[in-house]
Amino acid sequence: MSVDINELALPDGQIVSDPEEISKLSSDKFTEAIEETSQPLAVIQAKSVEDVQAAVKFANQNQIPVTARGAGTSIVNGSAAEKGGFVIDLTQLNKILEINIPNQYAVVQAGVLNSDLDDEVRKQGYFFSPDPGSKRISSVGGNIATNAGGMSSLKYGTTKQSVVGLQVVLADGRLVELGGKTFKNNAPYDLTDLFVGSEGTLGIITAATVKLLPVPFGNPVTGLATFNDMKQLSVGVQNISGSGLYPSMMEALNKTSIEALDNLEKSDLGKGGAESLLIFQLDVAPAGAVDALKKILAKSGALQVNVTDDPDYAKKIIKIRQDYYQAEAAYGRLIVEDVAVPLSKLPELADFVENLKFTSKVTAFLGGHAGDGNFHPNFAVSKEYAETPADVNEAINKIFKYVQSIGGTISAEHGIGDLKYQWVRPQLGADVVELQRQVKKAFDPNNILNPGRKV
Ligand SMILES: Cc1cc2nc3c(=O)[nH]c(=O)nc-3n(C[C@H](O)[C@H](O)[C@H](O)COP(=O)(O)OP(=O)(O)OC[C@H]3O[C@@H](n4cnc5c(N)ncnc54)[C@H](O)[C@@H]3O)c2cc1C
Known part of the structure; x- marks a missing residue:
């Protein structure tokens, strides 16, 4: 069906005409696993709810795919343009x-x-x-x-x-x-x-x-604990989880991640040869809580534990952890993964990922929200490769299969987008996939909203 885009009347917004801006708003620059981008029919900058309504109604009448775009930080190519579709940029709905x-x-x-x-x-x-x-x-x-x-x-x-x-x-x-x-x-x-x-x-x-x-009462307590490896760290995480201390953070970093962060931040988290590091926080720390936590960490095999209630130091540590992807991206084109397993399986998962071997030029990282059983196994692939090397793709497939075999999920928080679509059926099974499709059909009978993604 040929569509005359001039027939779309937006009450307040505009159709972007600047080619640079169109290209910026059509691709997900943080999804480095994707090598090609699709050309949209139009990028629409919405300035009001009525703009969104007008654009979606027009798209529905003309069977045009529609991608909602927030800030475009998707790591699974979820907000990138679909071929011949509309991108509805929502950044100006910012009140x-x-x-x-x-x-x-x-x-x-x-x-x-x-x-x-x-x-x-x-x-x-x-x-x-x-x-x-x-x-x-x-x-x-x-x-x-x-x-x-x-x-x-x-x-x-x-x-x-x-x-x-x-x-x-x-x-x-x-x-x-x-x-x-x-x-x-x-x-x-x-x-x-x-x-x-x-x-x-x-x-x-x-x-x-x-x-x-x-904001919780009192000063948070933040700490660092080192372990021999990620497997042992995961045991510590499990022990703290069952302690009743309710930490507000338990983040893990493996050796390569620590090195990458130290390089970026000029910090010294790896001082003393730390093989793995747990960053933890109690945002509410009643009397006795810190001692109890230290005891659990010692029993779980922690090598060194440092705790502080200095808010500036805590901010610094958290900022370092937040820069996880940025630090790793300095090593190559970064492919970010995002899996979760039941907590008792976390040590096994850590072991599995840390033992993957590569012949191509790639740096493998492991870290993430250990307290949620959620790890990000990431791979920085040398920029000399035009395509992702076969051993990296194989490693990712092995991780996904393994995670699904132990009751975990191939997406803990980043979503499915374009990238993980083929892994949904093996995880959910045909009946649940069919139910999901029926839900989708009830809301979007013409399948215009991010078609081919998620479901
Ligand atoms: C450095 C970095 C760190 C990250 N850390 C985390 C993390 O710790 N945890 C985490 O979960 N994710 C993380 N992400 C991934 C990403 O930031 C999140 O998925 C985030 O929620 C996406 O928000 P966005 O506004 O950028 O959405 P977009 O990337 O624009 O869109 C994401 C998806 O949501 C849809 N969408 C966006 N807005 C709307 C809307 N208004 N209505 C309907 N659909 C919409 C899009 O179509 C797309 O499918 C990180 C990404 C980066 C780059």
């Missing part, structure tokens, strides 16, 4: 509409950056708990669409736990409100939750009501 402290929620437009909301509410003694490593560069809408996790998901849950209500443009352009302003709501089927993690395949989120939490 914090309401901060309601007595009722502990905020209402924000989808394009608001996570850290802009968090910084704003912290001025009033509250925080927005979802804290992906991309906090400063990703949007609240994108965080919701991917159910983003972060370091503090261990204690406060993934983005899902913070979403109270959503405003959504459906595939035919209708606008609906899901959920509400209360933290409990059993009136409807929970369609709000269904949209969390739906990766732009069910509708376009234009605004959200999100939960705010009061």
Whole structure:
């Protein structure tokens, strides 16, 4: 069907015409596993909800694929343009509409950056708990669409736990409100939750009501513990998890990750030859908690433990951990993976990944949200290769198969996007895939919303 794009009337927004801007908004630059990008029919910069409605309605009538784009930090090519489709750029829907402290929620437009909301509410003694490593560069809408996790998901849950209500443009352009302003709501089927993690395949989120939490009382305690290897570290993580201490962070780094971070940050985390490092935090530390934690770490085989309540030092450590991908990207084209297993299987997973061997020029890293059973096995491939070397692809396939064989998932927090599509069926089984397709069909009968992704 030939489409005359001039027939699309946007009340407030515009169709981008600058080729550089079109190319920037059509590709996911952080998805380094993808070597080619697709050409969209048009990139639409929405300035109002009505723009999103008009564009989606037009696309539905003309069977044009539509990709919602938050801040474009997807690592699975989820917000990159589909061939001949629309990209709807939501960055200008960036207003914090309401901060309601007595009722502990905020209402924000989808394009608001996570850290802009968090910084704003912290001025009033509250925080927005979802804290992906991309906090400063990703949007609240994108965080919701991917159910983003972060370091503090261990204690406060993934983005899902913070979403109270959503405003959504459906595939035919209708606008609906899901959920509400209360933290409990059993009136409807929970369609709000269904949209969390739906990766732009069910509708376009234009605004959200999100939960705010009061900043915990007292000073957090932050620490570093070294271990002989990632397997032993994982045992320590499991022991702390069952202790009742409720840490707000348990992050792991293997030797290559420590080296990469030390190189980037000019820090000395690897001083003394640390083979693996656990970064932990108790954001609420009652009397006796630190001693109890140290005892558990010692019993679990920790070699060295350092603990501080100095907030500046803690900030520095957390910043170092947040730079995990950036540090690794200095070693080549970075392929980021994201798997999770039941906690008791974490030592096995660590062992499995650390023992993979490569003949090509690649640096393998392992680290991530150990407390959630979630590791990022990442691979920096030498830029001299035009394509990903076969042994790296094989290693990734082996990890996925292994993770699925021990009851884990091939996507803990980054989503499916384009990259992991073929792994969904083996993990979910034909019946569940079919149910998912039926859900998708109910919301998007013409299959225009991010077709070929996720489901
Ligand atoms: C340095 C770095 C660190 C990262 N760390 C983490 C981490 O710790 N944890 C984690 O979970 N992820 C992490 N990510 C991945 C990424 O930042 C998250 O997936 C993030 O939630 C995406 O937000 P975004 O605004 O960039 O969305 P985009 O990348 O623009 O979109 C992501 C997906 O959501 C859909 N989407 C976006 N906005 C909407 C909307 N309003 N309505 C409907 N669908 C929409 C898109 O179509 C796409 O499928 C990291 C990425 C980088 C580059």
